[in-house]
Amino acid sequence: MSFKDSVQHFKTLVVSFHPVIVIETVEEERVQTLMQKACSDMQMPIFEWSIAQGLMRSPESPDNRWQNEYAPPGAKRGQALPKTAEPIDMLRHIQDMSFKAIFWLKDFAPHLKDAVVARQFREVVQQFSLNRSTIVISGSGVALPTELSQDAVYLDIKLPGPMELQDAVSKVVRSLQGSRVKLELTPEDVHALVKALQGMTLSQTRKVVSYAALHDGTLNGEDIKRILDRKARAIHEEGLLDYFPSETNAAELGGFEGLKRWLAYARVGFTPQARKFNLPAPKGILIVGIQGCGKSLAAKTIARQWNLPLLKLDAGRLYDKYVGESDKNFRRAVVLAETMAPCILWIDEIEKSMGQSSSDADGGLSRRLFGYFLTWLQEKSQEIFVVATANDLSAIPPELLRKGRFDEIFFVDLPDADERENILKIHLNRRNQGLAAYDIPTLVAVTEGFSGAEIEQAIITAHYRALYENRSADTALIIEQIKRTVPLSVTRREDIDRLRALAKERFVSAR
Ligand SMILES: Nc1ncnc2c1ncn2[C@@H]1O[C@H](COP(=O)(O)OP(=O)(O)OP(=O)(O)O)[C@@H](O)[C@H]1O
Ligand SMILES: [Mg+2]
Known part of the structure; x- marks a missing residue:
């Protein structure tokens, strides 16, 4: 809704006898602008109240605002009506006023916890529902007591256009x-x-x-x-999204040839030529696979390869302490991402935020969030490429795996010999090691069944040992660390076999 539409909407609410309008925002300045515009059209005065100032008549136009950043220090301020700072006094005062007006009560909701204030408020509201005066309550996280909330209507003001x-x-x-x-x-x-x-x-x-x-x-x-x-x-x-600027993203991914080929191909979807032929930009991919095999790293690599900013959605943070807030948080995250488009939105471990919960303990929250996500994915107009990753296929709602949701679903298995060679080289190089000193074929052989993360870990611990013992790391030291590690492919063999069986014939291999 544009600002103009918001103004129109506000006016309609006022003339159609809505006695309480709640505007959830921290931007009081925009509430002010909106009401000033609407009220000058309707020829209604605005009064504003805060516990600090009391009740006073607002200036008619934004230019004669007494309290904005441009006003010189000491600029003349409005005069509050005497004895109106206390909520109960203010309510009594406005109940006695004999003309129609908009009463803007800032951060008022918490005062409704007081039984006397709440009762007085109801009486004012009943009266206003007959005479078209309106109370506007603004603040962030405005929560009204149930008996009052039925009289209230919420107005959403979008970010500035x-x-x-x-x-x-x-x-x-x-x-x-x-x-x-x-x-x-x-x-x-x-x-x-x-x-x-x-x-x-x-x-x-x-x-x-x-x-x-x-x-x-x-x-x-x-x-x-x-x-x-x-x-x-x-x-x-x-706090909803983590940001990785494209310049500082140094992710280096070994293997994943299939994925890399696909990315080179899909990239044309972001070009002006693709727009010319009315081709839709790629929507996104899902990467399913075994732990520690580079799914998260792949998300970073895509952003790097396409030179786009990467925004990571933290599933845990979506679940705010208030039930029902998580879909709101998700919407907020999406709005933020849209302001960064073109960009990559990375939803790590998607099953954790939108998976099927084993019980209905969360009141269907993850289902709702998931429904919202699907609709958004289908309809999004901005150039946001979604990279979702998942470990646990059984927790993913089947709708998400249907054709057409994502452009492609990739399965990441444990690295094969070629990939292990690549991964070993990447991580030895990163530790400033000359590769010639290492017996790579042997290392490739002994790391069979190891994930990329496990290989990296073995290289790190070997180098720690070498530093500690004041000697240089070598093949034998790395092999020793490898022999000491029991890889996930052994400890979680059944899980991995199950995942493989499910994923292998259905999804495209990432390599
Ligand atoms: N193919 C690879 N190339 C280079 N490094 C790799 C590769 N796979 C894994 N690694 C190393 O292992 C680390 C962990 O990998 P990553 O976090 O991407 O795995 P993941 O599949 O997302 O695991 P999880 O399921 O636990 O989230 C990486 O930071 C990287 O150093
Ligand atoms: Mg990961």
Whole structure:
């Protein structure tokens, strides 16, 4: 919903006798702008209340705001009505007011825990449902008591769109004029800047743009990349997604030839030519396989090969403490990812977040999340390539494995001799070892049945030993470590056999 639609929606709610509108956001400034626009159309006054200030009449237009970043210190502020800071006093006051108005109560929900306040609130609400006055409650995580929630309607305000962002940028630029900052933005730069800012709140936008301008005294095309970086960091801080920038991604994957071939082929789907022929961009792949065989590493490699930013969705963090929040978290994660498109969204161990839970203990939460995910995967319009990985096939809902969900499903088995050779070389090289000193064919032979992770671990422990004993690592030392390790392929033979039997004939081999 665009900002204009939100305004329209808000007006409709007010005139159709909705006495309580809840707007969940931390961006009070946008609530303000929205209400100012709507109320000036409807010719209704706005009153705002906070426990700190009490009740006061809001300024009519955003330009005569008394409390924004551009107001000089000491600017004249509104006058609160006397004795309205206490919730109960404020409610009584607005009940007695004889004209229609919008009453914006900031962070009000917690006060409804008080029985007297809650009762008074209900009485005001009953009255308002007859006379078209409306209470707006804003805040984050607004939870109303059940008996009150039936009178309330929730209004979702989306993140600012291009127009609002452009407006915010212009304001910052204007505020910088006259300072020593050089402004060197072409119209194309402004366009790219606004695109880079997509997904930020207005206050984040202002901070980011001001910082970019002030830290080196110019605002120019160069800053856009920096802003993208900062955006990625902001995404990181929200805690739902981990971000791996393409430049620092040094993943090196041995083997996986089949997957690598497929990737080279699918890459054309992201080109302008593909758009010209109305070909859809690739949707994503699922990598199923044995633990420690490089599934996660493969996800990183794809991002590296395609030179795209990689966003990792942390399944555990989706499950917020509030039941019902996890699908909201997922939606939020998707929105964030969309602001980074084109990018890769990596859902590691997908069975953990969207798998079939053995009981209904989570109230069908993972099912709902899964349903939402499937719809999104089917309909997503942005260039987001999904890489999902899974260990446990039995926990994956069969719908996810049907043709057409993912572009391809790959199965990763234990590495064969060629792959083990590759993996050994990668990890010896990483420890700055000349390969000539090692008997690679022997190492390949003794690591039969070992996963990539186990091979890497043996090389690491051998080097630790060598350092400790003050000598250099060699083939014998590595073999010793290998002999000491009982690989998963032995301890979990049945699991692995089962996975193989299920996966081998159904999915494409990753090699
Ligand atoms: N094919 C490979 N090439 C190079 N290194 C590998 C390969 N397979 C595994 N490794 C090494 O093992 C480590 C663990 O691999 P990774 O985390 O990708 O496995 P996974 O399949 O995701 O395992 P899990 O199921 O436990 O998540 C990697 O960081 C890498 O160092
Ligand atoms: Mg993994």
